[in-house]
Amino acid sequence: MPISYDKWDKLEVSDDSDVEVHPNVDTKSFIRAKQRQIHEQRAQRKTEIETLKYERIINDGLLERINALLDALKKHQDEAATKNPEGIVFQALIESAGDPAKDEPPKPPEGVYTHQKEPQPRYSKMMGALIDQVKKEVEEKASSDRYHDYILGVNGHLTKVQKLQQDLLARLAQLEQEATAKITSEDIHDGFNSSFVNKSTSAAKEKDKAKAPAKKKTETVELLNKPSGLSGSTRQPPSPAGEVVSSGAEADIEDDSLLEKYEDSEEETESNLKLNPEGKQFANIKLGDYRACLQFISQHPDIVNERTQDALMIEAFNAQMKNQETYARTCVHQSLLIQYCRQLGRDGVGVFFKRITTKGHQAQQVFNKDLNETYARIKTRAAELQKEEGNDPAGVEQIQLHAVEPGTEIHINVPEANSDDPVEQQARQIFENFPPGLQRALESGSLDEVNLVLGKMSVEEAEEVVELLGQGGMLSLQEGVIDATNEEGQKRLKEIEEEEKRKKEELAKAADVEGEPGEAVDSTQVPIR
16 A cells, blocks of 8 residues: 655755755755745735735625615616606615715725725725716717616626626635645644643531631730740740830720721731641651652642741741640651742652652752751740740830829829819810820729720830829829728738828928928828839
8 A cells, every 4th residue: 555645745844955956056045045935925925815805805895885786776767767867876876875884994904005005995985986987888888778878887897896706716715725735833723732730639628618617806815014025825926126015006096996907917817827727737747758748748739838838837936835846847847848849840749759759869968958957946946935935024114003002092083074174174185185095094994994005105105194194183092992891901901000100100200300390291192103
């Protein structure tokens, strides 16, 4: 059976060995000239194809209007015997004009009719020129039946346009056949294109999403003197020295919705850094068990992301703060494993496990060195923070209000808004200049609320506020009520009596030295800090 090589006919070979030229002609120059000729012919053929297609569109619109004109002429053929033929032809031309919005032909495509400076004439102008040409032919015949000659003339032009359309179609088919005779770069396209994404087979993730509980607010206890280090339950980096206290902006919040929004953003940040259940399973894989790690990543490919990588590193830090060194080192190992897989590109998982499991491969030394250095930094930092927590239990310096005199309490007096007393009006002006948060705390009458607002301020700002409170007379010392029916009240009462007795003795001595008989020293001025 003979072998058919027809499938290679569309290839245009440009190899030097397949070109035979005269010995006096340079082969490379001949090939370049041949290539240039092929590209020029291809561009010229492409332009001609676009031109023929555009001309066929124009001719189709012209044929539609010529047929409409013929129908209108035949419709008024009975009136030709009694009326002027030219008038009937003009009336038929107006009736066949059609929609004025479609009178303008479409614009030529790019590269077509570039030599023509003027735009393409309208169809109405083309039909007018056709009627003028037919009228000239009718006058040359000088026949008695002029209207019939008009119909024959229009019909003759219709035949010419139809024949032109057939010639254009034949030429267009020839050029398209030549264009597809050889394979070009424009013919290259994707035969098919598909992609496959290995989705997680675990149904736990879908179940967690379906049963995700609604976010709810929980009441938390805020410590006045929070340690500067990290708490034992949730570890976060300590704030810089300049960010320990605020500028008092927390007391300026007037709407509770802003507080809720701030709390919600904190909850979202903590949830983003929290290790998800899949990440915890991955962290519990035995250190160095790369077969189990690869199997887990194959089942949960979405675990290879930056969020899980950071969450594992934070989990390692928290574990180290709890002195769980083995678990902390495993978390660091898994975090670096995800980091290496992400950095190695699309096939990073396969490349990493192939190199790390190859005996004697340099990747093992690099990875283990990175693991040891990273874990050493976490261990050192955790030890420093634990030491800081032990040496600095007091935490941040704050200004708080407490009564110094035994048996006395600090009472809050809010100035009246519509008072006629000048002193009261001045105190009210001081009160209204306070931040809204501090105003609400003073109006509540609770010293704890006032201390809570003062704790959010810097020391300098809190001292200024306390001074203004004293100037406005908003703080006063009053004797507290002591229940002497129980043991604690009796003990407290005894301490107060002893303190009063000691003060009287001191006042008596001071009166003998400096004062006159009957004078007393005011003992109600006590520091309020």
